[in-house]
Amino acid sequence: MKELEIGCTNKAVNERYTVQDVAKRAGVHASTVSRALNPATRHRLSEEVAARVIAAAAELGYVPNGLAASLRTRRSETIGVVLPDITNPVFPPILQGLEAVLAEERYVAMVANAGSDNDRQRLVIERLLARQVDGLVLATVTRHDAIVDQCLKAGVPLVVVNRSEADHRVSSVVSDDLRGMRLAVDHLYGLGHRRIGHLGGPQNLSTGKGRLEGFLSAARDHGLDPASSDLELASGFSREAGREAAFRLLEHAPDLTGVVVANDLLALGLYDVLAARGLSCPGHLSVVGHNDMPFVDMVSPPLTTVRIRHREMGEQAAQLLLRLVRGEAQGGVDVVLKPDLVVRASTAAPR
The missing domain is CATH 3.40.50.2300 (Response regulator)
Structure with missing residues (x-):
């Protein structure tokens, strides 16, 4: 039985082969075996030699040891x-x-x-x-x-x-979170909304902070000055966190007509709260999400949102x-x- 080598396995349960065995079977140098079995270097060999090495490796059931190769090449x-x-x-x-x-x-x-x-x-x-x-x-x-x-x-x-x-x-x-929030605010303002709130994300994340800043900047450019009660920050970017924050937002600012949300999952949490309160979207409240994650076009109502690439x-x-x-x-x-x-x-x- 041949000496064991990690990663070089034969079809037989207890037998393992080395690169030297493949080289001997194919009648080539061991370095040629390495080049032939690496798709990145195979083109350096003739088709006949490469095919002979690949066939020999297949006959022996030889599988190159990727870990050993990475230690040699540092890749x-x-x-x-x-x-x-x-x-x-x-x-x-x-x-x-x-x-x-x-x-x-x-x-x-x-x-x-x-x-x-x-x-x-x-x-x-x-x-x-x-x-x-x-x-x-x-x-x-x-x-x-x-x-x-x-x-x-x-x-x-x-x-x-x-x-x-x-x-x-x-x-x-x-x-571009600033541009994304400006698109959302511009859209609601263009529809006639003047009481627009923001359901935001955690401020330790760039997406949460950037989207809050983008919302405030766009709102102020339209002459709106959102009160602190019009802003509510969720503890995370999840539907559950959105539900909790949306409940607080609607408690503190029940007269909002539109909400720009920092994330589609948070928007789904807002949908849950609206449904629980018997409120309709967009009849009572227009909602703009952010991300355009898969399937938000299939919820009821389909979500207006900022599409990220x-x-x-x-x-x-x-x-x-x-x-x-x-x-x-x-x-x-x-x-x-x-x-x-x-x-x-x-x-x-x-x-």
């Missing part, structure tokens, strides 16, 4: 992607965009659902770095995030997506990260994507 062709909530419909399109670009370069995404707990996020990133990922894409960052410090100290190429950090130390791909966001993040990995770019690049307003049935002129 794993793997990117770590850390999400805060994989159940949030915003993230699958971002991930699709990321993976589409990575696949073109023969990279694979290693996706982790880290939640919002800092200790859990730190552990996840430590484990990803231990697996020799070539770079990280984080969708978890807060405005002042110690996790970014951890990544910078590790020297790993890093891009943050959908959110940004306040100090602009790392590259980011985000949507989620897939493009993922594509741009992957392209930027690969440039960082190859040393073709420096960190600190901010890519800001232009949002659009999608008008549906949740908004109308006030009564």
